[in-house]
Amino acid sequence: MNGKPRTAIFKQKIAIEALKGDRTINEIAKEYGVHPVQVSQWKKELVDGAEVLFGKRKKKDGTTEAEKAALERKVGQLTIEIDWLKKKLGIQQ
Numbered sequence: 001m002n003g004k005p006r007t008a009i010f011k012q013k014i015a016i017e018a019l020k021g022d023r024t025i026n027e028i029a030k031e032y033g034v035h036p037v038q039v040s041q042w043k044k045e046l047v048d049g050a051e052v053l054f055g056k057r058k059k060k061d062g063t064t065e066a067e068k069a070a071l072e073r074k075v076g077q078l079t080i081e082i083d084w085l086k087k088k089l090g091i092q093q
Contacts, residue, residue: 006034014039015046 010032017028018039025043029036055065085091 011042012046015042018043019046 014028014032014034017023018025025036025039029039032039
């Protein structure tokens with residue numbers, strides 16, 4: 001590693017280079033003094049992180065898809081509970 005700290009920026013730079021595909025993983029690893037497996041791992045983390053980033057994109061109203069789905073499930077659950085209570089209390093709809 002030649003004494004350099006592995007900062008997030010350092011890892012990001014290497015992962016982006018690996019993602020570009022202009023050079024082999026081994027060439028990149030040799031240049032930066034890291035193991036080729038580590039370069040591959042950082043590349044994978046970059047790709048996985050992008051999936052998470054773009055998958056959790058906020059809608060115009062400020063909610064994510066996961067939050068929206070959770071709210072829809074809650075509305076469904078509450079609707080069922082209200083219908084059950086109405087039936088138990090004999091309230092006509």
